[in-house]
Amino acid sequence: MSTPLGLAALTVLDTPPLQHVDLAERHGFDTIGLRLLPAAPGTTAYPLHEDDAALSALVRRLADSPVQVFDLEIIRLGPDFDPSDYAPLLEAGARLGARAVLVGGDDPDRARLTDSYARLAELCASYGIVASLEFMPWTAVPDAKTAVEIVAGADGPARSVLVDALHVARSSTTVADLAAIPREWLHYAQMCDGATPAPRDHAELIRHAREERLVPGTGGIDLPAIWSALPEGLPVSIELPNEPLRQAIGTDAWLEQLVTATGAVLGRVPATAIVE
Template sequence: MTLTLGLAALTVLDTAPMQHVDLAEKHGFDTIGIRLMPAAPGTTAYPLHEDKQGLNELVRRLDDSPVEVFDLEIIRLAADFDPADYVPLLEAGAQLGAKAVLVGGDDRDRARLTDSYARLAELCANYGIVASLEFMPWTAVPDARAAIEIVSAADGPARSVLVDALHTDRSATTLEDLASIPREWLHYAQMCDGSTPAPTDDAELIRHAREERLVPGTGGIALADIWSTLPAGLPVSIELPNEPLRRAVGTDAWLKRLVEATRAVLA
């Protein structure tokens, strides 16, 4: 079965979307992810939903490319979440042909967070985009069981859970939990490896996730076990920020290594 590979936004976050497409083409990626909104205040993002000219230029570039946009980042569900705030992002995503938007849960009020996710999923469905709720151990959606509970409360075709290898390994998630996610909720998964032992405090968990992921097969995550619970042929997004390792060999050699290592792990 052909493996669909994506080049996640975070892997080359210093690279603008037009050049991101160039890298994906050069190294055999099928899709890319674009970070339109920052993961944290002051961090890098490319707000094409606020730049009509830039958005149109990227659409034209994609029209001439085999590479497609798969996912957009990032919508955070906080206490003050209002789905109307994200209409411009989703409109841009629809213009780009995006299939998913990555969603993070930051609201510790579970009932309100669940309602926010349901309203976002309803909105996303209008644009043909799924709302992929990612569980991360330091957030209000700390593991797969929490994600399943929240997504279960939503209706319609836009329900989605995002499995990230690093967060799976560093949360209370079990292989049985992954296997229990409804197959129709799985639209892609994020690939990387990680060091062992894993950090135990939130600050280090976040730093590792954003700066210190490892090449598949070089860390301590049981990647083959994780992927054995997921549907065959599920698209894979390589999310692997590690600037010291990338700089040491150069971006081209780095991406070549990530592609080869991912294919080897999933063979």
């Protein structure tokens, strides 16, 4: 079964959406992810939901492209979360044909967090989008078990858990935990490798996640074990920011390397084909 490949926003975050499509076409990606809201204050994002001209231009560009938008980033569920604040983002996502929105859980109150997720998932469903709750070890959703508990408590449509290889390896998540996620809640997974041993403090975990991910097969994460627990053919988004490595060989060579290395993990090509 063929596995759709996506070019995540964070891998080329300095690239505006129109050029992001160009890169995806050039390197054989099936989909792209777009960051419309920043992951942290002051960081890069492309708020297409606030710029109708830019949004319309991207819609026209996608109409002539084999590349599709898969996911949007990022909605954070904090103590003051109000799903109506994100209706413009989801409206833009529907125009782009997006299938998922990445969700982070930042509210330490588990009951309130679960309720916020349920309300967001319900809103997302009205736009044909799933709310993919990503577990990250420095958040209020630190591992797969917690993500499953929250999503299970949100009875309703558009429920989804996002598996990121880096967060699997740097949390208490096991392969058995991944295998226990209901298949209907898995819509895509994020691919990368990472250095071992993992950083111990949250600041370094965050920095590594945003700046120092490694090419699949060059770090210490057991990627084959992770993917053995996921459904065959599950769409894969390559999320792999590492500016020193990218700048050393150039963006085009970098993306070719990532595609080849990811193919090796997924069984598409022999590992010996990976360019070092």
